[in-house]
Amino acid sequence: MGSESNRGPAMNRFCWWLLDILSRALEPDEREAVRGDFAESGETAGEALRDLLGLVVRRQAALWQDWRPWLTLVGLIVPLGMLLSIVSRVTADQNATYMWLYANNWDWALVKDAGFWHEFAASITFVLLSCLTLVCSSWTAGFVIGSISRRIIPAYGVLFCLMLVLGALFGAPRYLAYLVQFVHRPSSPDQEDPIFALAFYRAMFPLMVQAVLVAVPSLWGMRQGAGVGRFPALLRMVLWSVAISTLTGLAIREAGFLFFLKAYWLQPIWQGWLVRVLRIVVYWPVGYVVANAIWRRWHGNKPAYI
């Protein structure tokens, strides 16, 4: 444990670090003026942090006097938060089966079996791809929300995370339970009962998946989306088209909406070339992040929003 004398400066440094992060929510000119005021008045880190938080909250609240943030909330944040909660829960439950299979039922005798390795490689590939799909979809959702308005991103981030929490705790479990009832009523005991009888796989694991594979990439995507305004109009249109296609594909394919729409006749189309293309397009954030990193290394400039 750290001594009292060490705890003070450490706490101070932490507060100044937080202040630095929080001040990025302000416009560049205002950020400079406010930080200069703090330096001049000699405020403690705690006081400065409280003051800055007050200013950021006031600034963010003022932006909600316009109708556009409300439209973004209703039209994007709520549905995307719910959609990603559902997809995250589905991904977590699928991966829980593999985790339970290998982590809870491990047998060293299996490593000598060639068939085990074949099956293991297939499982790992499936798990990694499903995780990557979820990360890319979440990043895309964040990107779309972030590209709407750069100034209001902190409020959007908080609301989106709140929506994810509500989706994880209430929305997704209820929706999936209803979907199971709607699609079929299992007459025999569920094969996955032993897995979800464990509290870790039933309660903890879905929340961990949601936090790591949805919340973090979404916030990262929002930050990246905030810089889209500096791109030419044509490139912006292309990026938005790709992002919207990805999210539409995700909603139709992953969330079970086809069952509710009773659009079984669409099944051949969804198994055709269009979906194969969409399955590749979903990974577009990887290309975007790599291209952005290369651009910044060559041109040595930081995006305007940092």
Add this chain to the structure above:
Amino acid sequence: MLGEFEYLMLTAAARLGEEAYGAAIRQEIEGATRRRCSIGALYTTLDRLEAKGLVKTWMGEPTPERGGRPKRRVRVTAKGVQAAKTFYNAVTRVSRGVGWEASRIAVRP
């Protein structure tokens, strides 16, 4: 009609003249009211006053005592002076003859 805090800000900025900027106005208000003035209230009110055309603000030069960061300088416009006068006259008129106004005169050194 101005709000109370808007009037305080205009008065502080007018008193400071060329030296009016965020931190100095804040110090002036805290000295006069003996209450803490938050940065949030200060800068949002400043924006409101600027939107009403009562003050003009611009970014000054960076200074070493501020860690190389610039000041947000403030100047009260003619419209701002008029609004402050109107507010002051209204407060003076409405206060005439009330108990605390009489006691303020009585305790004046």
